[in-house]
Amino acid sequence: QQPVQSPQAVILREGEDAVINCSSSKALYSVHWYRQKHGEAPVFLMILLKGGEQKGHDKISASFNEKKQQSSLYLTASQLSYSGTYFCGTSLADFGNEKLTFGTGTRLTIIP
Amino acid sequence: DAGITQSPRYKITETGRQVTLMCHQTWSHSYMFWYRQDLGHGLRLIYYSAAADITDKGEVPDGYVVSRSKTENFPLTLESATRSQTSVYFCASSEFLRGLAGGNEQFFGPGTRLTVL
Incomplete structure (x- = not known):
């Protein structure tokens, strides 16, 4: 089942x-985050495994709340280069492979 | 060239024709995936492969066929193209180093934009 992302779109200065959220109705083993710029391929940002860990990548960080089956992506002091569509991809706890189910994406627009 | 490549990058075909999209990776990754991307649907998995000669269906496999005779290649065939298969197709690969579900990043190819008239 496809994870639900919110918001669908956001415009920031x-x-x-x-903050971009990704929720699942099923137990998750891992959550991936990818960013896709217009006309390009998705690019990996980070993976969070179950256990509630938090990760950071420059000014982008993420958390995984195992109890809520929800992950949040935090972008602080956004830069113009952060514009793009962000996708979460989830792996279910009962699958023993690398298959991911992606959300429908959150379009982030940064304006000067 | 190192990495993951797709060909062709753009393809226009007619309804009913057979089309094959190619995907090649140089990392010897175990896993390979085919996704289609459509507005409002995000990335949807068509087929994936855990190793050569091992393939399995994803969310939207109808109308598609895959094969994987060599680790580095994973072609996707539309046996009789329909207009609903107009989309952008991405191939991806990942390793299975940790042996844990979803524990490894996926590397995406540049995509193939397919138009079915």
Whole structure:
């Protein structure tokens, strides 16, 4: 089942913060985050495994709440280069392979 | 060239024709995937392969056929193309180093934009 992302779209001014959420109705083993710029392929940002860990990548960080089966992506002091569509991909706990189910994406637009 | 490549990058075909999209990776990754991307649907998995000669269906496999005789290649065939298969198709690969579900990043190819008239 496809994870639900929110919001679907957000517009920010450079320097503002954003939070993108990814929720699943099923137990998750891992959550991936990817960013896709217009006309390009998705690019990996980070993976979070069950256990509630939090990770950071420059000014982008993410958390995974295993109890809620929800992951959040945090973008602080956003830069113009952060614009794009963000996808979460989830792996179910009962699958022993690398298959992911992606959400429908969150379009982030950063304006000067 | 190192990495993951797809060909052709753009394809226009007619309803009923057979079309094959190619995907090649140089990392010897175990896993390979085919996704289609449509507005409002995100990335949907068509087929995936855990190793050569091992393939399995994803969310939207109808109308598609795959094969994987060599680790590095994973072609996707539309046996009789329909207009609903107009989409952008992405191939991806990942390793299975940790032996844990979903524990490894996926590397995406540049995509093939397919139009079925």
